[in-house]
Amino acid sequence: MKSLSGRSLRVRLTVLYAGLLTTALLLYAGCVSVFFLHNLREEVDSSLDRDVETVEGALYLDSSGGIELRSHEGEVEEDDPDRGYFLEVWTPAGNLLYRSNELKGQALGPVPGRLPTHGREPAKSFRLPTGLRVRAMSRTHHLPRGNALIVRLAVSEDPVWREFWEMEAVLGLGLPVVVILVIITGYAVAARALKPVDTMAKRAAEISADHLNERLTVTNPEDELGQLATAFNATLSRLENSFDQLRRFTADASHELRTPLTAIRSVGEVSLQRPGDPKHYRDTIGSMLEETARLTRLVDSLLTMSRADAGKVQLHRTETALLELARESASLLEVLAEEKEQLLSVEGDETVTVRADRTILRQALVNLIDNAVKYSPTKSKILIRVTDTQREALVEVEDSGPGIPSEHRSRIFERFYRVDRARSRAEGGTGLGLSIAQWAVTAHEGTIEVQCDPGRGSIFRIRLPKFASTTTS
Helix, strand or coil: CCCCHCCHHHHHHHHHHHHHHHHHHHHHHHHHHHHHHHHHHHHHHHHHHHHHHHHHHHEEEEECCCEEEEECCCCCCCCCCCCCEEEEEEEECCCCECCHHHCCCCCCCCCCCCCCCCHECCCCCECCCCCEEEEEEEEEEEECCCCCCEEEEEEEEEHHHHHHHHHHHHHHHHHHHHHHHHHHHHHHHHHHHHHHHHHHHHHHHHHHHCHCCCCCCCCCCCCCHHHHCCCCCHHHHCCCCCCHHHHHHHHHHHHHHHHHHHHHHHHHHHHHHCCCHHHHHHHHHHHHHHHHHHHHEEEEEEHHEEEEHHCCCCCCCEEHHHHHHHHHHHCCCCCHHHCCEEEEEEEECCCCEEEECCCHHHHHHHHHHHHHHHHHCCEEEEEEEEEEECCCCEEEEEECCCCCCHHHHHCCCCCCCCCHHHHHHHHCCCCHHHHHHHHHHHHHEEEEEECCCCCCCCEEEEEEEEECCCCCC
C-alpha cells in the first residue's frame, strides 16, 4: 500500500485536515456528553430534593407508633411505578421503619449508622441487586414530637440514561457525516488552493534555455504563492543573465582567439608567397611571436578565470607588506613604462600589512598598473599609493589617462568589455585584466572601485581587511 508520504500534497493536506478536525470533533463530543450527563443529573437531584420535602410533609405516626404516608391530591406517591420512586425511612439507630413495596425487600444502600452530615447527604448513583440504576438522596427529618428520622428517597436513572444514549446516537450518526463532508470539502479547497502551484509547475516546465526571458504570472505578490512565483522569476532573471554572460564570453573569447591566430596565419602565408632576405623572415617571425605572446596571455587569462569560476584556486595566505608588494609589481612594468617615457612612483606606509596570497594579489596590482601604463599618455606620471584606515588597507593606482565615461564605469570589470575596443586591441589588451583584478581582490574579502573624471585620469582603489600583527615581549 502506498504510504501517505508518497501521496500528492492535495491528499496529504486533506488527510491532515480531516484528522485534526475529527480529533477536535471527538473531543468536543466527549465534553458535550459529559456536560449533558452532568446537567441531566443536576435536574434529577433538583427533582429529588423537592420530592424529599414532599415525602417529609406526608410522614406521620399512626396509633401504634408506626410510620405512615399521607396521600395528597395532585402529588406523586413515592412508589409510583411510572416515575420509579423508592422510599426508605430509618431511625438513627438503624431500625427500618418504612420501605416501599416496589423495592420488594431490597435496601437502598447500606444501613445508616449515623445521621447525615448537616441533615442531608449528597445524591449518589448506584445499582440495586436487580440491576436497576437509581439515584438516591438521604435527609434527616424531625417529627412534631421531636423524633428524628432518616428519609432516603431514590429514583430510577433509566430515563436519564435513555436521553443520554439518544443524544450519543445522534452524535454517533452525525460525526461520520460531518467528517465525510469535511473530507470532500477539504479536498476541493486543497485543489483550489494548489491550482496556482499546478499552473506554475506546468508553466515552469515549458520554459527552456532558449526562452529564459519568459516569466511566471504573479496574481497576488503579497501571498505565499505570489512570493514563490516572484522568487522563481528572480531565479529565471539570474539564469538569463548568466546565460547571456556565457554567450557573450564564448563569443568574445572566440573572437579574441581568432584574431591572433588569423594574424599569425596571414603573416605566414604572405611570407611564404614571396621570397625574402633573412631580415624579412626575422621581421615575419617577430610578428608571429608577438601574436603568439598575445595569444598565450589570453589563454593564461582564460585559464585563470576558468579556475576562479570553478573555485579551484587555493589561496596561500601569508603576512604581506603592501608597499613592498606594490614596488615589486611596479618593477615588472618598468620596461613598458620606460618605452612611453612614463614615471612609475610608489609611495605610502611600509607598516601596512594584510594576509594575502602574494602571487594572486600581485596579479591584481600588475593588471591595474598595466592598465594605467596603456591608457596614460607619454611622459606622464603613474602613482601607486599605499595607505590605511582603522580597519582597511588601501592601494590606489592613479593614472593620467583620458578617464572613463560615466556610462561605462559600471561595466569595466566585465569580461572582454572595453571602453575603446579598437585602441585596446591595438595595444595588446585582452579585456580580462580588470576582471581578473576584481576576482583577485574579492578572493581576499576586499573590494575594488574606480574614481575618475573624464579627461583627468582615473584612480583604481583596492580595499582589503587590514592585518594587525601582535607581538609579545
